[in-house]
Amino acid sequence: MRRIVFALFLLLVVSCGPNPPAPVKVMAIIPTETGSYETREVQLTTISNLTALKGTIAELVGAGRIIVDDSDPLQRNLPALNDTQRFEVIVRDRGTDVRGNYLDRAGTLWPSDFHTWNMTTTYFNYENAFLYFQDVLPPAAPPTELQGMRVFYWPEVRINTAAPLTDNALYLSFIKSFVVAPFEKDQRIPMGMNLGIIGHEVAHKVWGKRVFDDQGIHPALTTWSLEPFNLLKSLDEGLADLHGYGATCQSLARCRSEFLSLSISDEAYAKQRDVARNDACVDRNLRTALKSFSQDQWVRGREMYLYGNVWAVALYQAGVRSGGELGVKSIIKDLLTAYDDESDDSNGTGLKQLINRNVNNSMAFTPEVVAGIIARHITNVEMRRAFCGEAINRLQLECLNADCSDKMVGNPCMGASPRTTCERIPPTMP
Ligand SMILES: [Zn+2]
Structure with a gap:
């Protein structure tokens, strides 16, 4: 009998782990x-x-x-x-x-x-x-x-x-x-x-x-295909890297832009995706890939992440230059309001609205228009101008005017001057 009781007890110990109510202290x-x-x-x-x-x-x-x-x-x-x-x-x-x-x-x-x-x-x-x-x-x-x-x-x-x-x-x-x-x-x-x-x-x-x-x-x-599709996928990936950085700020180690290097064995590649790198630029090769790669080529290659990284860097650098880590957090908040914005103000359209309105007109989904929507949602004027300067330069935005007023609805980049971090490559369009 004792043996049976003991066996039963063992069974209970094995089948029921500890399930204390939250909060639970655990290693x-x-x-x-x-x-x-x-x-x-x-x-x-x-x-x-x-x-x-x-x-x-x-x-x-x-x-x-x-x-x-x-x-x-x-x-x-x-x-x-x-x-x-x-x-x-x-x-x-x-x-x-x-x-x-x-x-x-x-x-x-x-x-x-x-x-x-x-x-x-x-x-x-x-x-x-x-x-x-x-x-x-x-x-x-x-x-x-x-x-x-x-x-x-x-x-x-x-x-x-x-x-x-x-x-x-x-x-x-x-x-x-x-x-x-x-x-x-x-x-x-x-x-x-x-x-x-x-x-x-x-x-x-x-x-x-x-x-x-x-x-x-x-x-x-x-x-969608070619540039509109590739841009859309890259935004999803690059902004995810920016949020990955943002999430690390919750840890005891505080904000760590190099978090990918901890887990990805190809260290050079992990560094290329660091949202804090200052040398991120769209160069000729990346721009050619953006405009010519098929869906399949883009999602299988690294260009999708590298082009997305340039977007993340433009946001990060604008935030960090204007207000350090808190500046980055502030620009991330503005970015998230740009994801979905139904506000009546015709200039307030978000990315969701832009995409849905143009499902059958993908050519309207351009880097210039997307940058304009993000810029419009940046509430701090100095930070908005900083983002415009970063984006126009790093992403090689193809505008006739220095502040891209010819391509962005509502002229959100008024007063911005492009940075000179990246060497300008000649535009593909007149
Ligand atoms: Zn991803």
Whole structure:
């Protein structure tokens, strides 16, 4: 009998992990004040089931199978499907609850295996990315899209490839799910443990909700090509890097623009995406690629990120020159108001409105017009002029007038003078 009771007790211990109510004190691997990663006690304030890593902000799902396969007849017309249908034909295995294992040491829960360290820290990073967006989004439009974020942890993902995806973190807009892929080659900070990278991925969800009107596959992405398409994709990526930087400001290590270098093994490439680099310029090669690459070439190559980086740098430099880290935060807030703006003022149109109005007229979606919309939303005049000067110079905007008044509605760059950081390349248009 005693043996049976003991066996039952063991069963209970094994099947029920600790699930204390939030806030939960738990150990995670995070960057400390010096930037070095260490184990530190943190509080998860939104967790409702610690062992399954589920809470109001994020829900981790283990061992799913996500297969995008163009030869699959069920996937022949993904844009025509609704969210649920698309999820059903792409997610072949919906996965199971993850299981974290913890040891209780004086009221603090210590992960007892690698995956639990990784998952706990990943959840903590989603909480911080949420806090970042809550802080910078307009109070009238709180980040409701960042509730219950679905995160496939260590799934099998194939996107038209035979080999499963490894060493990456993704937001898959077409199934509105995040992926923390297995790592195989990279020996650096795992992506899920990198707050900047989680911030980058979460930024895609914010963009999808606000600029793409929550459409998993926006019609502009299927019908546009060349410069309008490439510009649209680059904005999504480059601004996600800027938000990744912004999210790092939530950490003890404070704002770190070099966050990609911590996790990406190609260090030269990671540096090229640093939003604080001062030498980011559109050069002849990048401009030729922007104007001539097909959709496929653009999304598979690095140019998409490098062109997006020039946008992020223009914003970052304008912010930092006008007011340091707080200046960058201020310009990020203005940028987010530009994502979606229905205001009656005809000059107040946001990016969402510009895209939707021109779904069948992609040529109206130009770098000059986009820069004008962002500039119009920058409230501080000095910072707006600084952004205009950065954008006109770095992005090689093709305007007849020095302040681009011929291309931007409402002349938001009045009084701006282009910087001279980048060598001017001759315009392609007269
Ligand atoms: Zn991205």
